[in-house]
Amino acid sequence: MDAIVIEGLKVNTVVGCFNWERQIVQPLMLDLMIHTNLEVAASSDELEDTLNYAEICSISAEVIQKAQPKLIEHAAKLVLNALFSTYPAIESIKITIRKPAIIAEANSVGIRIERHRNDLRLSTGE
Template identity: 30%
Template sequence: MGVIRIHNLRFHTFNGVLPEERRNGQQLAIDVFLDYPIETRVHDDELSTTISYADVRDVIDRFVHEHSYKLIESLANELLKALLNQFPAERVTLKIRKYSVPMPGIFDDVEIEVSGGQNG
């Protein structure tokens, strides 16, 4: 099974539990992995036989700017559904990293990961 990967898409969004997170926003980074049978579906050099990276990026960009959630887990679950509905991937995995998380300690980011397929 082939995999199409896009790493470290960055967006300024307004997700979060605290009012200042929802007011000021923060940066999220998203990795998306689309399991797609490249070996059996791509037999020519036509974009129509694969999944367009640009289209995937556009769907994610539109989604994160049109929706706001308290939890990035909710964002991830809903974005996962949207990608599975839009593209013929057999499975999609999303990793979402949130920076500037308002909690004590020294760390780079908080990351959650969700996966789902066409059949559950």
Template identity: 25%
Template sequence: MDKIYLNKMEFYGYHGLFPEENKLGQRFYVDLILAVDLYKAGKTDNMADSVNYGSIFQVTKEIVEGAARNLVEAVADDIAEALLGEFDKITACTVKIYKPDPPIPGHYQSVAVEIYREKK
């Protein structure tokens, strides 16, 4: 299957278990891998035969910057469900969400979750 990648989209949201995360918010980065048959788009050079990246970004932004969730796992699942539901051409997706600054003592670049979902 062909793939579309959207890498390191940056958003500001209020997800987390700790009160300071819900009050102060924090940065989140999202990577998407979208399974889409791109054969026809490659031949026709017509956007109607692909998926609009700007629309994908907007759906993702609305979720990450929207209602607060306790777990980034839930945010990732919300993104996958929305993308699979709103875009007919997407047959599966991988969603990876990074929290670069979680309130966890220690030295690390980030924490992240990654989920894979496909249409049933």
């Protein structure tokens, strides 16, 4: 399956459950693997035949920064919903969100979620 890969997208935002976390801006690191058919773009060599990587990054950052989520799980869901809504050609998305240097003994902590467009139809009742 074809995929667009974005690694290490840094999003500075308010994130966390503790009072001290709600007072500061912290980085989140996002990795996205977006499955979509890239055959037309590969043949045409035209930007309009693929997904706009810069726009994907911008949408992902904006929804997280606007929401200022407590949990990175919620941040992931916001990104998934925004990208599936914006791009009907997306078949599935795997998102990893890491919160670096939040636990002294770990480089980062994080989550990974994978969702398929068909799964979303079932869960939303469409």
